[in-house]
Amino acid sequence: MNIHRAIDRIDAGPRFTAHDAVRLNNLFRGSDTETMLDGVLSEGLAGEVAAVSSFGAESAVLLHLVGRIAPSTPVLFLDTGKHFAETLAYRDTLISHLGLTNVGVLRPRAGDLAARDPNGLRWSYDPDGCCELRKVRPLARALSRFDASLTGRKAFQASTRAHLPRFEIDTADAAGRLKINPLIDWDAARIARYAAEHHLPAHPLVARGYPSIGCSPCTRPVAPGEDARSGRWAGWDKVECGIHRPGEEPFL
Template sequence: MNEMRPIDRLDTAPRFTDHDAVRLNRMFRGASTREMLEAVIGDGLAGEVATVSSFGAESAVLLHLLACVDPHVPVLFLDTGKHFAETIGYRDTLVARLGLANLQVLAPDPADIAARDETGLRWSYDPDGCCEIRKVRPLAAALSRYDASFTGRKAFQSATRANLPRFEIDTSDGAGRLKINPLIDWDASRIEGYFIEHDLPRHPLVARGFPSIGCEPCTHKVAPGEDPRSGRWKGWDKTECGIHKPGEEPFL
């Protein structure tokens, strides 16, 4: 890492480049998820880092791993105002159970809601616009304070995530932040095994047919054998909320 550009909080140039992401992917090729997290967090390889969590169906795995390494890593949760009540309850359960010491609840700007979604029904005719107001904008503002973020994305979840690397560059605002996908190579059986091994609590909606859980109005049950994310925005040509843009995701 000796060639990697030092992070300067007053510097407006990109913090990381595609070259840095490639080198990090090579550096940790063959390393376990725990080894990678300990190096990134403990050695400060990614600067100031936070994790983004939906407290969804599989979120407990990454949150448990991070809590084992450093429970003070900031956990950013987007409270869209449209979550299932079960998700909010599950969030509180995991925070207490795992000892997560730095939960940060992000909310949409009230002015944006008043101007663009006064009725609260934008999800029903413009789900992209709803996600932009309630997820993309508040998360972008929060991430501006960090050099890197962890995500819970996994390759098996959908075709759009099948070839993602562990390390990539988030170029959405030109800041050159690292986006780190610690579980990208975990499959469903490994996730399930981790839940069992560590006796992690389950999101209550999983047993009711929701393998991928987002906002209540836009999340539907999934039939056995279907893509786990096929219940998200059913009936719309939409597979991501916008905080992970396909155009930003290099296939390294």
């Protein structure tokens, strides 16, 4: 029996509550990722959904899954102006390889940069402020018209992500937007197997020791045995850009 025919659509208006997140986590407990994504993207259980992608080290897997299930799903990419050239080239490669047709490129407002980062060096003394300008604000504006967003977060990437659920409320959004983590329970081996089985191109920096790839000034290669995200903002007391908050309360 199709699981989605056995339930009523969760309908909490344009946004969601913690209770809705709990219901969705319970509904899809034990379901595979494809079944969950089908319910979210094809059957409207989370309203209007956008995928947020960095086109980073493991982005191809989620984008491939989304493309197979609902290829018209909007994909949002934050062009911070500080990306590695390899990331921008990889973005274009994946768009072509996967046949993505609804990719939106988000950029910081010129006025914000002129007022708060005129020389482009804010990352060197205030990485939180740089991320706020170049990531958090542009994404918040874009997501205001959506009810939920898909992320590529996975539990194995860092201790701060180890206990996240599939569905949670976006604590950065007072309106109650859902944040959905389809791959949260995938480990590195499963990611690699899926990419190999589907012949997905790899980000060129992965082979050079970058398992997690952000902006070029704030990302270094990772040593063996370190968390995959330990190369992000090395030397700073910072583990997330502000789009995701390390203290987010999981709704299990």
